[in-house]
Amino acid sequence: TLTSDVNTSATGGTTPAPTGNRATLSPGLKQATPVVVDHATGSWIHGTDGKSYLDFTTGIGVTSTGHCHPRVVAAAQEQCGKIIHAQYTTVMHQPLLELTEKLGEVLPTGLDSIFYANSGSEAVEASIRLARMATGRPNIVVFQGGFHGRTVAAASLTTAGTRFSAGFSPLMSGVHMAPFPYAYRYGFDEDTAVEFALRELDYLFASRVAPNDTAAMLIEPVLGDGGYLPAPPAFLAGLRERADRHGIILIADEVQAGFGRTGKFWSHQHTVGLVPDIIITAKGLASGFPISAIAAPTELMAKAWPGSQGGTYGGNAVAAAAGVATLAVIHEENLVENARVRGEQMLAGLRKIAAKFPQIGDVRGLGLMAGIEFIDPTATSSSPVADAASAAKVQQACIGEGLLTLTCGPLGNVIRLIPALVVTEDEMTT
């Protein structure tokens, strides 16, 4: 018999009776701006408040080709009419084959095998599973300030703020943190910071984590949520050398800094000759459609046993079609070079502004990733004292001026600017 809280529909089916709930978004989510988008194009978000905002957040570094690039929109629309989802380990679809071919063309030689998932966190986890399966070793070394996601394993690898892991311990075991060469914070020049960080890494290997028990070193070549801090090439070269020496897998998390954003296709390419063993990519890969990937040499990828990697939605057909279109737009509109040139313009402009405000301690970045670090100019300590309140105040004031930005850094005192790769000279001057 039917229970009393079920209505009988005219067709004989049943629909649940309204519960009277008034659902709202979780209070655990904090929106960085009050903007509700009506529609968006290129670098601009047009709000339901009738205002237009220059979007230097890009969905946290995702809408690489700008909002609603016509080519990406057309590719997704067309794909929706063909097949939306098949699950590629069950039935293969054309967009994923095409994306694999096109992605292969921009990957370093030798990284010729690709696994697809949906999000950065899932891809990070896939890379760690692979490294552990391939080496049979338990430990993972990460670098201070790294952000690798919010799933429990990805949060275990994240040191960009305790807010990303507090309250739900125990985290994954076997994760060990080494310093990142944060020259400004240490009050060092870059060479000294690199020397210090590599020496501390060697000390970690000598004192606590045997290198031959270490599966991987996982690094963001440009720290994202940790404060928009590029790793000096000498540091990344030092990691490569140690990885080779000890048979450790070097994983480059290119989720935020990859796909042309820094003025090279991959951010690790600023270190001449460096090739990681695994590259993780997501965000800019499909201009806003959820898809992520890891790339590695086939012999390495083959070490993951069937069933160990995968997921229902991974490598979705519409997202893959958007990825193919994204790559075409990046090539045809010369967006990697645009990121380099506009990035230089952005940093030069920010440095001029910084010269006028003692609260801005550091301006840094690479391509279209720029960080502005706010400090207390009256502090007398030897290392800078973070001023998160000023960063938050400026970020909010920018909204009033029609510019959307985000803050980041473990201490929340860095404003990050993440324009779309299509940003123009005029927009940057605005």
Ligand code: PLP
């Ligand atoms: N890795 C990096 C460098 C990131 O910036 C992010 C997200 O910001 C992630 C991993 C996690 O990606 P997702 O949020 O898609 O899970």
